[in-house]
Amino acid sequence: MNWKNARENRLWGWFRALVTEVMLSVVGFRYIFSFRFIYFELHRRAFFFLCSPWAVSRRFLDQRGEFDAQGYGETPLVTLNAVARRLKLSSSDALLELGSGTGRNCMWLSDRYGCRTLGIEQIPLFVQLGKKLARQSMPPGKVSFICGDMFGLDMSRWQRVYVDCTAMSESCIRQVAMLCAGLPNGAKVVTVNASLAQLMPERFQLESTFPGLFIWGWSDMRIQRVGPPEESPEEQQDQQGDRSIPLTVTEAQEP
Template identity: 30%
Template sequence: MKLNRDVISLAIKQWFYQWYRGVKEFARYGVHLRFLLPWLWLKLSYLLDSPYAVSRRYQRQQQAADLYVYGETPLETLEEIAERSSVKAADHVFELGAGSGFTAIWLHGVKKCRVTAVEQVPLFCWRLLRTVKRMGLSAVSVRCESYLQTSLSEATVVYLYGSNLEDAVITELAERLAELPQGVRLITISYPLTDFVGQETFVVTDQFSAQFEWGEAEVFIQERI
């Protein structure tokens, strides 16, 4: 019974946090109409079913050891990251582990760049894809597949918010990213890719602390050399 109360309490806290953050995002970015309408449509998809709940159900189905691995990048933090990594309208950003898709909507609607959202959780993909189709977002692609298999060849910027990934997964992904052309920018949270590849493949061009839901973390901006 105590476990059920704890889960219910956590769900209520996450629901209120989601909508508190939504009010702040609306106030800050609502002037960008190409962001606002898709954001509102997608937000309504999670009115009674938060992204955290969707992730927990999926992790339970996968019999994962940790059900509480989901997190999102606050849009104010994403704005700082995008500015410091010089994301422009001409870029094609690949978001690896796109989750609910709000960051993809922001990158397209505010920074006006092409976005490919790569995500494994089917419900996340379905809701984001429905939003993309409904709003006619031709510059946003949704791939419901593993980023360890998906093609990354079109990326000019790669964003990975994967603080909870196992070292073996990061190493495999880093080896794939090492195959990208020179000049591609890579953004990772909590660790640089240089910790996981043996050769001189990436250079860290910027490092700074940023605020996430669970506290501060280091952001590493790297370039393929």
């Protein structure tokens, strides 16, 4: 969401966004101290100095005739750090970001937590820049980007997924739920402003929720485990009891 698609007064919206951005930068300042990330961020900001990612995204959506769609938003580092800590990300993990924007999240997570990251994004310009900067600043294979539609992805090998659903319509969020239902059992999906566990209670179990700070204010962050609901110890005992009946009968019938 931004001052353009929130239908806010332009000047007020711009000022509010600026103040929030400055505040978030101050809060997130301690997260940027890495040569690689500073290199990436300086180049990214220089690239988008005259034409912001919000404007690029707006133009992309307008060209596709999606005039009402809200396209872009960024997860502040302080919020991303809260996600990474709750997921206990480490160098042995691989994380998929659905709708990776300009690639900053993937870069930062790989740099700070050592995990491999893959971002899929539909806007070619974002992907081109992300790929170029990742090649220049990260070890090979650590950060990758694909340009394309996230709904065509094979999800079967991912264990950690991050998706910001703030700018998505209800039907799009439902599609995200269908897509993530293809993850293996035990995988974890972090969503912003969307509850997959409510949409598909048989496939997603809510593990935790926490507030995440964004440029537009606080948003609901949810960590969802993929898989059927866990049975309570009583239910498990009941089932074991049920199973023991035929076993006993069979045993009893044996000579």
